[in-house]
Amino acid sequence: MDRSDAAPLSDLPEITYLGLLLLFGVSTAGLIVALGASIANRVDLLLFCAGLGAMLTSLVWIALLALQCSRAWALALWLGIWVPYVNLVLAAAFARRYWDRGARPAALVATAGLLMETLVSVRILLVGSPVPI
Numbered sequence: 795m796d797r798s799d800a801a802p803l804s805d806l807p808e809i810t811y812l813g814l815l816l817l818f819g820v821s822t823a824g825l826i827v828a829l830g831a832s833i834a835n836r837v838d839l840l841l842f843c844a845g846l847g848a849m850l851t852s853l854v855w856i857a858l859l860a861l862q863c864s865r866a867w868a869l870a871l872w873l874g875i876w877v878p879y880v881n882l883v884l885a886a887a888f889a890r891r892y893w894d895r896g897a898r899p900a901a902l903v904a905t906a907g908l909l910m911e912t913l914v915s916v917r918i919l920l921v922g923s924p925v926p927i
Contacts, residue, residue: 848907
């Protein structure tokens, strides 16, 4: 079935986008405060916390979009959001299905968050590993 002629998801109200931006800022700042003592490098700390904040924000954003699509998607995402990795798989499936209907920005925010997490992980692994002599 070609979904190119399907109606786009309705735009969320502007206050919702403001709330998502606030969620990103608060979650990133909260994670920095909570994890500040455990990650010594400040760049790593910022990237790690911003990546987690971006993924959390995109999951909530996709869940809000799912509310507009169907009850089944909304229920699956709101229940699955609490299970690590399952939430990402469900969000990715939703974003892939509704990519051209409005899920693209939320998926790109999640992709940026995963990229930040990957950069921090690779950097910590490369710096932390001893060089064999």
